[in-house]
Amino acid sequence: MTKRIIAIAAATGLALAPAAAFAQTTSSGTASGSTTMPSTAPSGSATGGTAGSAAAGGTSATTLGIGATSTESGTTSNSLSTGGAAAGAKTQEKSKVHETGQGELKGQSKAQAHDGGTFSKSRTKTTVDEGGVESTTRSMSHVPGEKPVKSTTTIGTTTGQ
Numbered sequence: 211m212t213k214r215i216i217a218i219a220a221a222t223g224l225a226l227a228p229a230a231a232f233a234q235t236t237s238s239g240t241a242s243g244s245t246t247m248p249s250t251a252p253s254g255s256a257t258g259g260t261a262g263s264a265a266a267g268g269t270s271a272t273t274l275g276i277g278a279t280s281t282e283s284g285t286t287s288n289s290l291s292t293g294g295a296a297a298g299a300k301t302q303e304k305s306k307v308h309e310t311g312q313g314e315l316k317g318q319s320k321a322q323a324h325d326g327g328t329f330s331k332s333r334t335k336t337t338v339d340e341g342g343v344e345s346t347t348r349s350m351s352h353v354p355g356e357k358p359v360k361s362t363t364t365i366g367t368t369t370g371q
Contacts, residue, residue: 255280258343258367259291260334264359266351267328269298271321275336277343279369286340290315294332298323314339327354342368 259276273294280287294303300323307317315338322331332349344366352358 254282254369256342256367256369258345258365259336260345260347260363260365262332262334262347262349262361262363264330264332264349264351264361266330266353266359267325269296269323269325269328269330269351271296271301271323271330271332271349273319273321273332273334273347273349275317275319275334275345275347277315277317277336277338277345279338279340279343281340281369286313288313288315288338288340290317290336290338292317292319292334292336294319294321294334296321296323296330298330299325312339328352340369342366 255278257276257278259274261272261274263270263272265271271294273292275290275292277288277290279289290307292307293305296303301321302323303319303321305317305319307315309315317336318334320331320333322329324330330349330351332347334345334347336343336345344364346362346364349361350358
């Protein structure tokens with residue numbers, strides 16, 4: 211079987227599928243997440259992804275990951291997109307995508323911002339193989355003296371083969 215791998219490391223495309231979203235808010239922090247619903251693609255195809263954000267006291271962080279796989283006539287095509295952004299006094303963002311050598315794509319994005327003891331962070335991990343797409347996003351914000359606000363979103367889709 212011939213495999214064709216496409217890796218895209220960009221924070222676009224999440225709006226391509228219907229999404230469910232939720233948010234959790236305290237007086238000083240917010241964490242939210244979004245999950246793309248499994249596709250109604252033909253048998254042998256799957257799409258899915260997650261996204262999340264957190265904000266507190268002038269800091270914010272957002273990450274997302276989305277992937278797709280399709281197999282037709284013995285050829286599998288996989289794609290993965292991931293990215294993140296942070297805003298605040300001190301920020302850090304990091305995204306990477308790699309192929310495992312077995313036709314699987316793995317991507318991870320991290321974003322965090324902090325200002326003294328106040329911080330926001332988000333991390334998304336996404337895996338795509340010929341069997342489907344799995345993605346998890348964890349986000350958290352914290353203000354000193356208050357409980358952290360946390361959010362986790364996870365999705366797993368299969369190709370239905």
